[in-house]
Amino acid sequence: MPRINFLFRLMIALLLTSGAMAHASAQTGAERCAALPSAQLAMPAEAPTRIIKAELVAAAGTQPALCLVSGVVAPAVNFTLALPLEGWNEKFFQHGCGGSCGTARQYYCEQPLSRGYACISTDMGHSGPSREWIWGRDQQALVDFAFRSTHVTALVGKALVAGFYQDQPKKSYFYGCSTGGRQAMVEAERFPDDFDGIIAGGPIINQTGAAMQLLWTTLANRDRDNREIVKEADVRRLHAAVLRQCDAKDGLRDGQLADPRSCDFDPAVLQCPAAQADQCLSPDQVAVVRKIYAGPHDSQGKPLYTGGLALGSELNWLGAFVSADGKPSTDLGGEFMRHIGLAASVGPDWQAKQFDFDRDPQRFGLVEPYFSGSNPDLRKFKARGGKLIGFQGWNDPQIVPLNFLDFYQTVTRTMGGPQQTRDFFRLFMLPGTNHCTNDGVGADAIDYLDALEQWVEQGKAPEVLIGSHIERSAPQRAAIAFPLPVGTKIGFTRPHYAYPGVARYKGKGDPNDAASFEAAPAKP
Template identity: 25%
Template sequence: MMAGGLARLSPTFSNGPGLQKPLDPLNAVANTIDTILTPNPCVAETFPSLSLLGAEFLSIEASLFTNYSGWIPAGWRFSQPSVNIHDVTFCNITVSYTHPGHGDVVNVETWLPTDEWNGRLQAVGGGGWRAGRFILSYAGMAGAIADGYATVTTDAGLGNAEGPMPWALISPGNSNLYALQDLGSQTLNDEAIIAKHLIKSYYGREQSYSYWNGCSQGGRQGTTLAQRYPAAYDGIIAAAPAVNWAGVFISTMWPKVYMDVTGQYPQSCELDELTALAVPACDGLDGVEDGIIADTSGCKRIFDPFTYVGSRFYCPSAGRSINLTLAAAAVANAMWTGPVTAENETTYLHGLEMGTDLTKGALTSCDENGECTGVPNPAVKLLMGYFIDKEPDLSTTKISFKGLERAFRSFKQQFDSFLASDDPDLTPFRDSGGKMITFHGLVSSQWLICPFAKLANDNITRTDRL
């Protein structure tokens, strides 16, 4: 029987008889007798008496996978090198449960290596709006299995939904708070408890150490675990953690709102040109000229995009040289500065780091004459329709500066307790012996998470010194 999650990885992984060595008849008979006499622990009956406060268990399925082989690139593991998987055998246990009264069905999938278990658990996180049990989670689990770990993932009760549209509202005007609670925190602790119970039942002993490994959504899950469930894991890798969802949402919307309000729509090549100009101007601020802006704060102080208005450069998309426009300088400056209030233009959120690709946020469509219009930003409809207005079909996509600020405060007031993980006090996690590594690339494709992750790290460092 092939589990659903593994089936989705079939293009990447292979398993087949060609990977097995042929057996001579005597060995075949001996192996058959040994199989008959040796109980198979990879059955549901091996995992009795699952207990979890606030949960009711619905089912447990166990399947043995053999000859599991493949290759996982480093980019799919976030914090670990690429790995070749060859002829791995493991027990796949899927536990389904509900929180009575919540109307949810949560699925936790655990893989337990049958041979050479290293005595440790490595849980893997999700990405985007997925809590887990999707292609990147399974890649992380495959890598963990190859390294000898027991490993686990959860769908947080959200199934295969790639975004919040199917579950964010229980009806127009009413948020699905139980689903937000499941995604935000509760199922993360559930997952750790269930995985540890399965490990003890299967191996007859507890894991020596347990770790969490995640990026983006998985990074947010990691920081949430450190803040809310400090004893769940001994170590946490929280890469590119989306700790401030309100900030990420509003900053995603900010470039389009700014362009619409001011009526300025630059060509994407102009924004690329300003980024290219900023790199040599700021490269040496950290004392090393390596083509990277390391001192992004210092760069914002010295680099003025308006001084380049009118300068000539070659625009690949236009196929000719053009003059850099005031609109391009204004939009770039707004993105680096961050959202501002309508009254006095005071910045209330951090802008992008210098060197980041600006074109991902300021999407425009331009004709052959270089006249541009704004491209609809799906984040605007998502945030306003499903979280602020809570009426997707009627929600507006035309937002003023004041409207954006109100949306920011509304999202924080309503949903920070579910989704934010920016509490700087990690004292309980530290006191429990926990260790955490978190990092983010300055010009990562997850371009809006970096400034908020950096701010959270600064706050944690400051709090730890008190």
């Protein structure tokens, strides 16, 4: 009798479930969207969620008609989820933030939405400007920003997708750069089951170290009276000298260094007496430049980080560490240190110039474990079949390029060697490429999502990525949609080979065509 009752209850449950599914499938996308805020969905227990609203958004350009969902994971992780009303490709896409985040605006959804993805974003647990860090004095906000928000947003996003389409996404992908790159690495390291494929660009692998490096570079160019030592004209003179000496090392003079590590430029070649500093660099200016290239050190000369800014990146110092066009340089790193990095030992009035490179780095251990994306043990991510594409611009003025390269080399040793690592993780070091934005002198417009899809879904590992340099009148601050829109003006194309490969001009053929280049080994 108990068994008969059990079978009867099971049959009723199945009939009810199939009826609900049939009803859901009969509804239009607009009807399902309207019903979403009050729907009884199976949500993950570790992510208590409230749907704030679900509204229809008309199709525009390459973007399909959408159900745009806003919600919050308790206590304060806001998210925005875009669900195509028709043509869903049965995949899920999540993108990361930049800076200190503070908004769930969908910066990078245009391309995935045009391909039929459901796309989600999060504010990482607080609201505010992307360079404001005062919220970090709240412990819950700190935890959410550091690691929790990205994970719970992925869980909730996939649950909402399943509820809306009555089907689980077949594949899930993540893209992020800068802070988003750190989110990407944290996902691969701490939550390896969340995504099948991950794209990590210019990641802040070490949050406190990266902030210290920014402070170092800013302070290196200030005298005791807080006046800048190296000026805009000096930076332009320096950059021209670097290119004169090292630009052609890849077989072509094109305004970018294929691998800055192969350049042995010494800024002392520009040194002359201080009285003639308007034609060259003074001894004090040479010392500043050397500090910027070298990166943070303590008073005994001990390195505190993985190097400094790369040769060839000099023009990107302007506006960040050197005043340009009448605009003062910014206080990069200081706000983070004031409210989070050193918050346990300094007050809200602390100034960047008070940072002590002998004592203060020892305090980072109190907060860095929250943020760290530097665990090289990626065995769980690899074992579940995950694929990871990393990219880093050599001209990045905010994230030291050698930091990601050093991490990749550490992963290689940890995972058992180059081939064992290349099976699931490939790094692309990009000449002439800045920090995340597509406004460098290199071929920085690259369809990473297409490459990741081919790797995850077809087993086609990316040996080379073809990049385009897009001619534009203003910097591109958001992700470029691929395929490139009709009428896009392309200056040149370049191949980018997976590390340790470097592109070298063959010596013949159109220098603006990627086909005129071949792979050459990089400096180990």
